[in-house]
Amino acid sequence: MGGLAKTIPKLASDWATERHSQKGWPKFLESVKVNGIRGWSGQMVEFRFPVVAIAGENGAGKSTVLKAAASAYSQDPSAAGTLAQTFSPDDFFPTTPWEIVSGAQLTYLAKQGASSFPYHVRKHTKRWRGMPERPKRPVFFLDISRTQPIDTLIGYGRLAVAKMASGNFSAVIDDEYLGVLSRVLDRTYDSGEIVQSNNKQVGVLATSGRKYSNFHQGAGEDATADLVALLQNAPRHSLVIIDEVEASLHPRAQRRLMTELIGLAQKNRLQIIVSTHSQYVLEQLPPEARLVLTTDEQGIKEVIYGATTELALSLMDDEVHPELILYCEDEKAEYLVHRFIDYTDPDSHSRLAVVIAGPASSVKTLGLMADQGRLPGLVMGVLDGDQNESPGCAIIPGGTSPERAVYEGLSSDGWRIVAERLGVREGDLVDAWEHAQRIPEKHHVWTERIAEKLPAHIRKSRIWEAACDVWIIDMLPEEVRNEFVGDLLQFLPPVSRRP
Template identity: 50%
Template sequence: MQNSLSRPLPTLGSLTHEWNTARNTSKGWPLFLESVQIDGLRGWSGESVEFRFPVVAIAGENGAGKSTVLKVAAAAYTAEQVSGHTFYPDDFFPNTPWETVEGVTLTYLIRRGNKIDTQTLRKLTSRWRGMPNRFARALHFLEISRTQPVNTQIGYGKAATQANFTAAVTPFNDADRALLSRIMNKPYTSSGMATYQNKQVGVLNVGAGEYSNFHQGAGEDATADLVDLLRTAPDRSLIIIDEVEASLHPRAQRRLMAELFDIAEKRKMQFILSTHSATIMEQLPTEARVYIQTHRGGGRDVLYGVTAKFAMSLMDDVEHPELVLFCEDEYAAILIDALMNHEDPDLSRRIEILPAGAASTVTTLGALAAAGRLPGASLGVLDADQRDQVGCVRLPGSQAPEKEVFDALDDPAWEKVAQRLDVRAGELLQAVDDARQIDNHHAWTRRVAEHLGPRVRTDRVWEAIAAVWAKDSVNPEERATFVNALQRQLAS
């Protein structure tokens, strides 16, 4: 058998291509949960969460509503006859001595082929309405309880140590064992699942003897459960996983996400995940990252396309600076820093610059900041080619950052960049001319760095360009106007 650890990790690009070309066809994802809308439940008041990619991760602080979204999604379908489980809203949102669930409406957009249907579940008083009309689909939900070690669960530890206790092990096949081996980076020689009192117990072997969940780490235990679920789930299933990182270290998280991308593409499955992990968020494309932002005074906003750094900063409990600037990417952040350093160097100590995502994300954050719905003082910074928006300022110029800066620098300015990089001016000018032949301006700086050789990093090139542009090439009045806007925000 081929070494299960030797296969290259799958890449996101293949799934992205398949999604962009075949999503609605019979060869693509003819079954897909497009969105959920929640009204009247746990502080939700009609907000929607859209699922824009086959693998989506939802982040947010504890109590933001991530688990509520996952549980609402789990109630979207009734089970197929051959697989899956039918979940009811009362399974997740029961009446208790402390709360009564009523006045709730859950609305789903469900795609089947090229047709999108709207389905609604309502609990206006004592009973849920609309459940008999749900479409059938294989659906599985891995809740956070799976991360609790089996030997800590009442009764299981005692039962497993009884002399007369036996449980047959259903072995994983070679493909499933290889999947578990790749994620955990361990060469399992055998693996499988035993069942006792409806509890799945993983039994593994790496060549030094067999061991069960009673002697596994939580991450290994949870991953074995996931592999067992995927083994039985049919193609086109909806798989929902709460806190997908489940005690895995960052490298294992990356390997897990790569395998989920591969499964989503080959088996046309849909995965909806929740996470507190920057590593998980970093693996996903822009459209697959969702952040639920709660704000002062109650309520929440659903943000799409946020960067992992932005999401983690909002979930971190460190002291925040006097002002946070949200921009699109690291290129814009370096330009902002260069402008401040030339016009008012003291600003850098008082301001944090945070790449947040696409222009639409920055626009949304700017509006939230202007309305006082973010934790601290904030301001959006849009690229110069964007329109003015509430709560935002624009970088100097009129074009995208790379075009603006490369156009503004003349030969003497490029010579100053060459001095900062410690390269010959002629070599740099040739690299710039070569880079500008590429239609995609986002690739210009990387091409310049490649031309100059391995010791010159792309970020170093852009930092040198930004410093010269901010000092010598940008319109001084525009530079002053931009920095004055930041100063006014600090003073307000």
């Protein structure tokens, strides 16, 4: 799997230091609450980072959240002459011969300057009310219809002729954004423009001396050109919303696109909200920028924040069918869970999966949903030892964080055995451990600090694994191991095995 986009550190730094200043994000949509629309019953979705990706199965509500966000503002005069639009909830949630939309409400929390304030638009019966009171902000929305079926292309030839004859609106892609397009698609473009007429749009690109319209472009090239033209139009502090941001792009291009979006969000102080089904998109973002929408068997919607890529994929993919799914917080906890089971009930491994879910809040949400019977199959959360009890969750032994429990729980003999497993001198390992302890409040980096003092070929993962194995087997009483694994496997049906 790939890592975070290289543009993330600068954006994260600016967000941490300048988010509340005029140099930062003085206009920011902090949350939207949807009630009475498409199965939503008052759940709130928070946006906690300038670039946020929303994942979830089809029908989980991703598009509803994007459209609700797009309806949060009225047009800002500063965006006149751009591709920005003012959207009404009726544009997205209309009453039709098959659906009646009434008793609906969208509630927003938006930052305007130094303060945040709530407001809402509502449709009790026939009309949406509260529309004039919405704050002003440039909003750009690129929905999935940009990947157009072939029959919608009919008329593009006539549009091209009309443009040549009457000079209809044409937006030229400048050199800076041609560079963005070139980097995403790994191809050098000489020029580009977007021609619009009668609600039709044609992208025209030139590369290697050849000019061609989107009728002759690949779907990914067409969709990316439209997006780049939109981004070029977006004034500072705009809200940019993109449905299925990865549309028609291969994995490397998806990663490059996210790198460019993050860079533009940092440079122009944009707020960008995207939906995705792609692991490559999610991998480029930090935990606070990822959220997953789920709909349980009773139709209740749930929002999971800080979701890992592994959690998002497990909630969207049915290819693997373990009898039991255990959700834990991170890789260190994942290894501990596996080893506890290996030493206590190794036969059960083939019947379960251990998935990294992210922060404790995500694990607790999943545990609660499982405890209430709102998830299919057998699911349990596994919390680190520094967490309190929570419904549907077991707690790793130790009474504190995994790092503290393992490293501080090793006796002198324990460190000697770990040194033997790693093939290093006991004194060198103890010195490395004392080096790590100099920052006691940062136990999450103790393994890395131990590795700094050992030979380069000793991987960080080897240090953690050796320490865990010794702690579990030689430091913990057998009854503690058995009780913990018993908690994990209590709902797993027994099986009979032939001798």
